[in-house]
Amino acid sequence: MDGLPDYIDEDDDGDNVLTINEGINLTDLSLSQDTDGDGTPDYLDNDDDDDGIPTIQEDLNRDLSPANDRLLVGTDLQPYYLINSTEMASPAIDTFRPHEYSSTANLDISIEDLTATSDSREIIIAFYEFGTFVRTVTTTITPNFVP
Incomplete structure (x- = not known):
């Protein structure tokens, strides 16, 4: 193995x-x-x-x-x-052959009940969606050979 x-x-x-x-x-x-x-x-x-x-x-x-x-x-x-x-x-x-695998991470960022206040105003947003961020990483690894 x-x-x-x-x-x-x-x-x-x-x-x-x-x-x-x-x-x-x-x-x-x-x-x-x-x-x-x-x-x-x-x-x-x-x-x-x-x-x-x-x-x-x-x-x-x-x-x-x-x-x-x-x-x-x-x-x-x-x-x-x-x-x-x-x-x-x-x-x-x-020697083992190189192994390659990919992983993908999805991050959805949203805020509920966002309130922004200044001196004389208040803004209330029931739901604000920043968006989705996707990151895919491909890794290549060659395991160490142990006889």
Whole structure:
């Protein structure tokens, strides 16, 4: 795991394969892909094919995306990290891919029963709306790798 809370994490199990690409079923998590049948869905399993090599280390081209390393099996190109094999990246991968998330804050400012007084006048405003202020922040973070 990479230490990021899952609600902002694009890669819940820290294997450098995005959660959205690991067969997650958001309506019924029990139907999510579990390649090795070990009871842990791929999006939470750091060794998706149970070959003893962590998925992050099956990134043979070392570009921090094991999902684009493919091997021809029969007539199909299969993601290498889902094929039970002993080949792994060399040297070992020691970096997580950068994660990016955005958050938006909306602030509505209004005042009820506003009274402004001067020496001879009083102005009463039942409701005054200053407006809505919106701020969007995009954050990119690369978690520290802990072997």
